[in-house]
Amino acid sequence: MAIPISYNIRNLKLRKGLTIMTALGIALTVTTAVFLMALLAGLQKAFRSSGDPRNVLVMRKGSTAELSGGFDANLFPTLRTLPGIEKDAQGEPLASGEWVVVVVLPRKDGTGEVNVSVRGLMPAGITLRSEKKDAHGQSDLKLIEGRWFTPGQREVVVGNSIHNRFSGANVGDTMDFAKGKWKVVGVFDSGGTAYDSEIWGDVNQIAADFDRQGGFASAYLRATDPVAADALKNRVSDDQRLKLEGTLETEYYEKQTSSGGAIKYIGTFVAIIMAIGSSFAAMNTMYAAVAYRSREIATLRIIGFSRPSILTSFVIEALLLSLLGAIVGIVLILPFNGMSTGIGNSLTFSETVFSLHLTVGVVLTAVAFALIMGLFGGFAPAWQAARQDILTSLRA
Amino acid sequence: MTLTRFVSKSAFRNKRRSILTVLSIAFSLLLLTLMMTIWRAFYIDKASAESAQRLVTRHRVSLTESMPGFYREKIRAIPGVKAVAPNNWFGGLYKDDKPENMFAQFGTDPQEILKIFTDFTIPDDQVKAWQRDRAGVIVDSDLAKKYGWKVGDRIVLKGTIYPVDLELTIRGIFTGPQPTDSVYFDQKYVEEAVSFAKGKAGTFEILANSPDDVPKIAATVDDMFRNSPEPTKTESEKAFYLSFVNSIGNVKAFILSICLAVLFATLLVSATTMAMSIRERTREVAVLKTLGFTRQTILRLYVGEGVLVALIGGAVGCLLAILLVTAMAHAPGMGIFLAGVKVTIPTLLVAILVAGAVGLISAIIPAYHSSKLDIVEGLRYIG
Numbered sequence: 001m002a003i004p005i006s007y008n009i010r011n012l013k014l015r016k017g018l019t020i021m022t023a024l025g026i027a028l029t030v031t032t033a034v035f036l037m038a039l040l041a042g043l044q045k046a047f048r049s050s051g052d053p054r055n056v057l058v059m060r061k062g063s064t065a066e067l068s069g070g071f072d073a074n075l076f077p078t079l080r081t082l083p084g085i086e087k088d089a090q091g092e093p094l095a096s097g098e099w100v101v102v103v104v105l106p107r108k109d110g111t112g113e114v115n116v117s118v119r120g121l122m123p124a125g126i127t128l129r130s131e132k133k134d135a136h137g138q139s140d141l142k143l144i145e146g147r148w149f150t151p152g153q154r155e156v157v158v159g160n161s162i163h164n165r166f167s168g169a170n171v172g173d174t175m176d177f178a179k180g181k182w183k184v185v186g187v188f189d190s191g192g193t194a195y196d197s198e199i200w201g202d203v204n205q206i207a208a209d210f211d212r213q214g215g216f217a218s219a220y221l222r223a224t225d226p227v228a229a230d231a232l233k234n235r236v237s238d239d240q241r242l243k244l245e246g247t248l249e250t251e252y253y254e255k256q257t258s259s260g261g262a263i264k265y266i267g268t269f270v271a272i273i274m275a276i277g278s279s280f281a282a283m284n285t286m287y288a289a290v291a292y293r294s295r296e297i298a299t300l301r302i303i304g305f306s307r308p309s310i311l312t313s314f315v316i317e318a319l320l321l322s323l324l325g326a327i328v329g330i331v332l333i334l335p336f337n338g339m340s341t342g343i344g345n346s347l348t349f350s351e352t353v354f355s356l357h358l359t360v361g362v363v364l365t366a367v368a369f370a371l372i373m374g375l376f377g378g379f380a381p382a383w384q385a386a387r388q389d390i391l392t393s394l395r396a
Numbered sequence: 397m398t399l400t401r402f403v404s405k406s407a408f409r410n411k412r413r414s415i416l417t418v419l420s421i422a423f424s425l426l427l428l429t430l431m432m433t434i435w436r437a438f439y440i441d442k443a444s445a446e447s448a449q450r451l452v453t454r455h456r457v458s459l460t461e462s463m464p465g466f467y468r469e470k471i472r473a474i475p476g477v478k479a480v481a482p483n484n485w486f487g488g489l490y491k492d493d494k495p496e497n498m499f500a501q502f503g504t505d506p507q508e509i510l511k512i513f514t515d516f517t518i519p520d521d522q523v524k525a526w527q528r529d530r531a532g533v534i535v536d537s538d539l540a541k542k543y544g545w546k547v548g549d550r551i552v553l554k555g556t557i558y559p560v561d562l563e564l565t566i567r568g569i570f571t572g573p574q575p576t577d578s579v580y581f582d583q584k585y586v587e588e589a590v591s592f593a594k595g596k597a598g599t600f601e602i603l604a605n606s607p608d609d610v611p612k613i614a615a616t617v618d619d620m621f622r623n624s625p626e627p628t629k630t631e632s633e634k635a636f637y638l639s640f641v642n643s644i645g646n647v648k649a650f651i652l653s654i655c656l657a658v659l660f661a662t663l664l665v666s667a668t669t670m671a672m673s674i675r676e677r678t679r680e681v682a683v684l685k686t687l688g689f690t691r692q693t694i695l696r697l698y699v700g701e702g703v704l705v706a707l708i709g710g711a712v713g714c715l716l717a718i719l720l721v722t723a724m725a726h727a728p729g730m731g732i733f734l735a736g737v738k739v740t741i742p743t744l745l746v747a748i749l750v751a752g753a754v755g756l757i758s759a760i761i762p763a764y765h766s767s768k769l770d771i772v773e774g775l776r777y778i779g
Contacts, residue, residue, distance in 0.1 A: 018668060025664040032657050064493070064556045067460050102458040115458050177457070179625070210461075211625075261495070270654055273427050274661065280420035281665040284413055288672050341646065 002309050003300065008317040011289065019321060022285040026325025026370055029274040031332045034366045036267030038333065042357035043343065047257045050193035051249035053226040055128060056233045058219040061245045066100040070215040073097070075242055082235060084228040085221050088127055094222035096125030098203055101210050103177040108167045114342065114351045116162060118199045120206025123151060128222035146171040146186030151202045157186035159196040161340070161353035178209035194253060197352045275373050282377030286318050290385040297385050298393035311386040318378020319371055326370035330363060403700040410673065417669040418709040421751060424662040425713025426720065429739060429747045431651050433721055437737045438641055443634040444573060446515040448607040452636040453600040453617055456627035462596040463626050471600060474616050476609035481508040482597035484583050488553035488562065499539055501553055503583030512603040515573045522547065522568030532567035533581040540569045560589040667758035670702045674762040681766050682774025691767040698766060702759025703752050710751025714744050
């Protein structure tokens with residue numbers, strides 16, 4: 001017969017101070033782990049939701065990022081007229097030749113300088129990015145202030161994260177980079193994707209300022225549907241004359257999540273070491289719980305509770321303790337949910353801003369993590385409780 | 397029986413509990429020591445004598461922009477500059493694009509670069525062979541060990557930034573002051589194959605006459621090119637590498653918050669144990685008092701016990717940290733950031749001090765309560 005769980009809950013309540021302190025110790029470990037996991041989840045969201053499955057990114061063969069080298073502008077008309085590309089209202093193909101360059105901007109809080117990506121694009125580049133709709137029919141990319149840049153002008157629009165993190169990134173301000181001043185005419189929001197960390201301007205203006213005329217670093221092509229996108233990608237890659245390579249935009253950004261690698265390794269390491277420490281502490285608490293109750297356990301045995309049910313009961317008590325720790329740990333992290341931070345991206349050499357993102361997956365992993373700590377800390381004491389000699393315990 | 401012996405006896409009367417507490421504190425202190433070591437390596441340590449004499453010049457805008465090659469001779473003319481050589485990131489792939497096969501590849505000037513990297517050791521005949529072969533390459537000894545390379549082997553680096561595949565012959569194997577994870581070849585090979593690479597330099601490595609010249613040279617170089625289309629940013633080698641660390645994000649806040657969480661967790665663990673073990677001994681305290689022990693003595697006994705356990709935990713933690721850091725410093729792939737780090741005596745002292753303080757703070761409240769205990773009530777206490 002099983003010992004009711006209320007027995008364990010009452011016991012935990014009886015020794016309030018000890019329960020709270022042990023649970024807090026577990027909670028701190030959980031908080032650290034959750035913080036790191038939420039960072040990674042936010043990072044993945046920023047990159048994963050960037051990109052439309054219908055968009056094909058074209059770069060020179062062998063290039064791994066939009067920054068590394070370009071191709072001749074003469075190839076662009078060929079790309080534009082490939083079959084399978086969507087046309088806009090005027091019947092023009094949705095294709096945009098682009099440049100991505102990196103500039104240095106000072107941080108708003110004065111903690112140094114950060115690399116920021118500046119993207120030069122054609123007007124079609126905005127159209128092919130803004131037609132991505134989510135489940136509610138809302139476009140991901142929208143202007144939240146001002147207007148888009150005018151081709152041929154030294155005008156830029158800035159991503160929402162840039163607007164928030166840098167001074168001089170408001171509508172009407174001027175930014176100073178490359179060969180002179182640029183007027184900020186708008187702020188756009190792409191729904192938390194990597195584009196929010198970019199500055200956009202006219203491709204010809206950008207190319208001229210960075211001495212990159214006569215070519216493009218990349219081209220974006222919008223296919224009529226995801227299946228056509230796949231075909232378009234292969235058509236570009238297989239064409240021997242072009243020496244170009246097509247990738248789905250979604251695949252390209254997926255690859256950039258690897259910039260979270262350092263956080264992942266360090267985070268896992270820190271969380272495991274802290275978990276070992278907390279497990280030992282939980283073990284201590286549970287051993288004490290068993291020692292205090294050795295007469296009680298003997299009595300339970302005499303009444304007729306079997307060894308397995310005593311073992312289960314104490315393991316459950318340890319799990320309850322760690323569950324309490326997990327709950328406290330997750331509550332502690334709640335105020336930080338949505339907090340944004342920047343990370344250097346090894347592929348684009350610039351900063352991508354992302355937010356702490358507490359997903360269901362993160363919460364469940366944290367709970368599992370805490371339960372493992374509880375199990376590790378609780379099993380040996382529970383085993384001891386179950387093996388205890390009844391007579392000796394009663395005499396104690 | 398002396399008081400010290402009494403404290404150490406009672407600290408380990410419940411062996412299992414004391415060992416668990418020591419281990420728990422040890423793992424926390426291990427993390428703390430590790431974080432302090434990293435902090436010190438990044439922000440406090442001075443660069444080595446050789447490194448302190450070197451500067452790196454790059455394009456003001458970013459590392460991805462290149463500078464005209466003629467800057468080299470202009471930099472050379474600055475007083476205090478002993479040698480200067482271009483150093484270009486090639487960023488090619490070896491074998492495949494797996495992260496474990498990534499290492500740094502630089503195109504440089506074989507005639508001068510080794511005069512700047514004075515802390516590289518390489519046999520003279522290998523240097524001569526490298527300087528004679530335009531398609532030659534010298535490789536780091538740890539990399540050579542990893543891939544089983546020998547002098548005379550051929551390696552192919554597939555270009556990603558530059559549309560060329562370099563077919564190189566290993567002419568020498570060098571050993572740096574710490575593992576560098578890099579190979580150096582003649583930049584002319586790339587310049588001949590790729591037209592847009594001609595006459596360009598990604599960074600310049602500069603050797604100053606003395607460390608005192610470094611700030612002056614940095615300012616002079618940047619002033620010289622301030623108003624040109626390609627302005628520069630020149631900094632000491634250490635500052636240059638640190639800018640990579642900082643680009644990962646707010647590393648300082650990250651380290652500090654981990655330290656804080658660890659510290660608080662240790663305090664909780666220690667306090668829980670002390671509270672448990674002091675409460676168990678309520679009757680004993682009453683007996684001690686009956687025997688004539690004063691409140692102060694009892695307070696001292698228990699605080700001493702808490703400090704002792706925490707100190708042992710701290711010492712074990714320090715030991716673990718030394719082992720781990722030694723393993724880390726010799727692991728390949730730590731690159732330039734943490735290669736060769738050591739746990740120093742001051743760091744260890746701080747860690748031990750922190751452990752002692754944790755023990756003190758965690759024991760003081762339960763010990764104080766216990767010392768105030770009424771004898772009669774204490775004797776009546778039944779666990």
